[in-house]
Amino acid sequence: MRRLLVPAVVAVLLAAGCSGDPVPSAPAPVDNTAMVLADASEPGSLNPLLGYAPYGAARFYDGLMEFGPTKVPQTVLAAQQPQPAPDGRSWTVKVRQDGVRFSDGSKLTVDDVVATYQALLDPVYASPLRASYDMLSAVVKVDASTVRFDLAYPYPALPTKLTLGILPHTALTPPGPLANSPVNAKPVGTGPYQLVSWTKGDRMVLQANKSYFGGAPKVSKVTVLFQPDDAKRAEQARAGQLDGAEVSPQQAVAFAKVDGVRVITQDSADFRAITLPTANRVTGDKAVRLALNYAVDRKALIGSALAGKGSPAYTPMPGSMPEFIETQATYRYDKAEAARVLEQAGWVPGADGVRAKDGVQARFTLLYPTGDTERAAVAQAFATQVKAIGVQVEATALAPEAITARGGADAQVLGGGDPFNPDTGFAPVLHTGGALNPGGYSNAQVDTALDNARKATDPARRATAYRQAQRAYTADPGLVVLAFVNHTYVVHDEWTGYQPVTEPAVHGALGWGPWWNLQTWGPR
Numbered sequence: 102m103r104r105l106l107v108p109a110v111v112a113v114l115l116a117a118g119c120s121g122d123p124v125p126s127a128p129a130p131v132d133n134t135a136m137v138l139a140d141a142s143e144p145g146s147l148n149p150l151l152g153y154a155p156y157g158a159a160r161f162y163d164g165l166m167e168f169g170p171t172k173v174p175q176t177v178l179a180a181q182q183p184q185p186a187p188d189g190r191s192w193t194v195k196v197r198q199d200g201v202r203f204s205d206g207s208k209l210t211v212d213d214v215v216a217t218y219q220a221l222l223d224p225v226y227a228s229p230l231r232a233s234y235d236m237l238s239a240v241v242k243v244d245a246s247t248v249r250f251d252l253a254y255p256y257p258a259l260p261t262k263l264t265l266g267i268l269p270h271t272a273l274t275p276p277g278p279l280a281n282s283p284v285n286a287k288p289v290g291t292g293p294y295q296l297v298s299w300t301k302g303d304r305m306v307l308q309a310n311k312s313y314f315g316g317a318p319k320v321s322k323v324t325v326l327f328q329p330d331d332a333k334r335a336e337q338a339r340a341g342q343l344d345g346a347e348v349s350p351q352q353a354v355a356f357a358k359v360d361g362v363r364v365i366t367q368d369s370a371d372f373r374a375i376t377l378p379t380a381n382r383v384t385g386d387k388a389v390r391l392a393l394n395y396a397v398d399r400k401a402l403i404g405s406a407l408a409g410k411g412s413p414a415y416t417p418m419p420g421s422m423p424e425f426i427e428t429q430a431t432y433r434y435d436k437a438e439a440a441r442v443l444e445q446a447g448w449v450p451g452a453d454g455v456r457a458k459d460g461v462q463a464r465f466t467l468l469y470p471t472g473d474t475e476r477a478a479v480a481q482a483f484a485t486q487v488k489a490i491g492v493q494v495e496a497t498a499l500a501p502e503a504i505t506a507r508g509g510a511d512a513q514v515l516g517g518g519d520p521f522n523p524d525t526g527f528a529p530v531l532h533t534g535g536a537l538n539p540g541g542y543s544n545a546q547v548d549t550a551l552d553n554a555r556k557a558t559d560p561a562r563r564a565t566a567y568r569q570a571q572r573a574y575t576a577d578p579g580l581v582v583l584a585f586v587n588h589t590y591v592v593h594d595e596w597t598g599y600q601p602v603t604e605p606a607v608h609g610a611l612g613w614g615p616w617w618n619l620q621t622w623g624p625r
Contacts, residue, residue, distance in 0.1 A: 133624035135322040136596070138610035139334045139346035141473075143305075143327040146285040147296070149266030150221055150228045156519055156605045158617040160307055160323075161204070162266025162290035165194055165214065168521055169618070170602050172421065174260045178209065178267055178291065180246070182260070189255030189558045194248050194263070201314045203269045204288070204295045215242045216270035218250070225276045233525065233536065234262060236555075255558045261522040266290055293318050293620035303327060305611070309620075319623030325610045330472035338591055345592040345616070347609065349474045350408035353589035363594040365615045366410060366587045370419035370520035371606035373411075373479050374530075375467065375581040376513050376540040383465045384512055384540070386458075388446030389492070393581045394432040395439035396490045397483065403584050406478035410587040416571045417530045419585055421520035421603045424564050425527075430571035439490045448491070456491035464493040468513040471498040476514040479583065508539030515539070515580070519605035523567055524555045526605065531574055542579025546570075590615050598622030 147153050149162055157167045166174035166183075176182060180195040194214075201209040218240040220226045236256040241249045250259060272284050279285070288296055293313045297306040305325045309318040326343070328334040335352045337343050348356060357364045377384035377393070384390065399413035412420065415431045448456040448463055456463040467484060469476040477498065484494035494512075504513050517537045519526035528551045529535035533543040547570050554566035588608055592599070598621050604613045616622065 132322075133595075134320060135324070136320050136344045136622075137324045137326065137342065138616065139326045139328050139337055139343050140610040141329050141331070141334065141347055142609060143302070144611060147288040147299075148279055148282055148285045149268065149290075150217070150226065150230065150279050151285065152229055154266060154607075154612040155230070155264070156521070156607060156613065157264035157266075158612045159266045159290070159292055160294040160611055160619065161288035161292045161296060162268075163201075163292050164264040164266055165196070166260055166263040168261075168264060168602075170600060172521055174264065174521075178214070179263070183250075183263065185257075185259075189257065190252050192250045192252070192259050193243065194250070195246055196248060197314075198246050199314070201291050202312060203291050204310065205269065205271075207269050207271065209267070209291055210270075211242050211245060211248050212270045213267055214248050215240050216273045217265065217268050220268075220273045220276075220279070221265070223276065225278070226273075227278045227280065230265075233529075236262075254556050256555065257558050257560075257563070258522045258524055258555075261525070266292070294323065297322075313620065315620060318620040320619060323610075323619070329470075331474040332472075344596060345590060345610075347588065347590050347614065349478075350410040350587070350589050351474070351478070353410065353591070354408050356591045359591075361594055363592045363599075365590045365592055365599060367590065367601070367608075367615060368421070368603040369586060369588050369606065369608070370421055370518040370526055370603060371516055371586050371588065371608075372414055372417050372419070372518045372530075373476070373583045373586055374414075374417070374515045375483055375583065376508070376515050377542075377579055377581065378509055378512065378540040379543070379579070380509055380541060381465060381511070382461050383463055383492075386446065386448075387577065388442050388448065389463065390578050390581075392439040392442040392448075392490060393487055393492065394575075394578050395435045395442065396487050396492070397581060397583065398434045398486060399583055400434075402479070402482045402486065406482040407475065407584065407586060410589055411584040414582045414585050416574055416582055417518055417527050417580075418523060418567065418571060419518055419520050419526065419603075422523060424560075425523055425567040427568035427571035430568075430575040432575065436490055443490065450491050454491055455493045462493070463491060464495070466511045467494050467496045468499050468504045468507065468511050469496065470501045470504065475586070476516070480514050483581070483583070505539070509541060513539065516586075517606045518585075519607075520603040521605070524551075527567070528555065528570075531570065531579070538579075540579060544573060544577050544579070546573035547577075588614070595625045596622055597625040 163177045165179040167177045180197045183192045183194045221228045238253045239251040294307040299305045307323040309321045311317045331349045379385040403411045447458045469480045480496035529537040550570035557563035608614045
């Protein structure tokens with residue numbers, strides 16, 4: 102373990118949101134094969150069929166394919182790139198036959214691949230991922246080395262859906278709800294690491310898989326501490342308890358002044374947006390929605406709330422997919438236009454400066470997770486800016502589960518997105534009934550364009566459809582999309598192995614983050 106010895110900058114970190122006095126101590130004995138990381142979130146399950154590591158970079162599992170520095174999925178358990186049928190209604194995949202083994206000692210076979218995807222499709226297993234794989238109609242064993250994915254409709258992006266961690270078929274028998282599976286807490290996979298222990302609410306300990314087909318990792322032991330509070334996590338790093346952690350953008354600025362620590366700023370497709378629930382009498386008003394989009398100075402918000410670690414955004418389509426971006430789908434910063442839109446719709450200022458219409462004041466609550474200093478800063482900056490047009494926003498911290506329960510009534514600071522496939526990172530935010538659409542946004546033109554895009558086999562037609570969706574959305578917005586954030590981390594500089602990558606919203610010590618390729622890391 103390498104320690105982050107940084108007591109000289111305590112005052113700077115205190116100003117960035119940390120608390121506590123310096124804790125000077127003698128350096129602990131160094132173990133250059135063990136690493137201690139801190140994560141903001143703890144997984145509810147380690148079962149890939151229940152949503153663990155949906156974009157790959159799973160510590161315990163491998164998928165047929167994986168993402169990396171390029172947008173093109175690369176083979177892992179697949180022996181070669183997936184091949185589509187001429188009509189686009191099926192894909193065949195050759196599975197590795199070179200002795201890959203699961204952590205229980207069993208050998209990987211086509212049967213394991215088929216069983217994993219069949220369990221995803223079979224209602225008896227109740228996988229929450231089923232809806233996001235509705236393009237799949239069947240998974241068939243062709244021969245001892247080949248599996249075929251039959252589709253309900255052509256889906257050109259299927260290789261991006263093959264990052265799901267593969268389970269041994271024995272872990273999926275007899276059929277039954279996945280909620281009862283032993284794999285949830287005791288993963289069995291082919292990945293570079295194996296679980297030693299999991300103390301829920303505290304930590305997880307991993308050990309290197311010495312028989313990993315890609316070579317045994319040099320980092321032989323990884324301890325992941327779970328700490329949802331940004332300030333406390335940064336304090337752990339300051340006290341020399343960690344080899345790496347995610348920190349808020351403001352804290353990253355302070356850590357940049359620390360010797361022996363590397364601050365990593367990772368590009369991401371992780372957007373920040375303010376949801377505008379349709380059931381709310383204020384946020385459901387189309388004029389209010391449009392006016393709020395004009396009223397926000399996104400560059401200024403990024404500078405103040407994100408310490409400059411981000412880029413302006415107007416829709417959830419990330420810059421990592423420029424071929425799909427509609428450059429005209431934006432809003433200028435124009436408070437006068439925002440006021441005009443509100444006035445025309447009957448929202449007029451009251452004596453207290455807050456607008457009202459038909460006896461309803463332009464007030465609403467904006468929720469963000471307790472302990473999340475970044476989203477708190479975004480919420481406060483947004484509230485400050487829109488107050489200038491007569492809209493009063495009360496930023497309130499709640500536990501994540503409480504925010505989920507109130508998603509249909511109250512606004513929230515929403516995050517999400519992936520840089521690989523707009524059908525999984527963009528469409529769920531804007532499509533009626535989408536998995537990332539807590540506010541209930543619905544627009545028939547947007548839905549039609551998204552449906553056309555996901556089924557288009559011609560790249561040009563697919564891009565055209567996504568651009569149409571963005572134009573239709575910006576004419577009738579259901580969110581205030583603010584920025585794509587950079588994820589910021591601190592890592593002791595005596596570790597090496599970091600490789601830049603654009604990561605999805607899902608990130609941390611157990612998937613993505615700078616440790617997405619942890620199996621290739623080692624002491625410098």
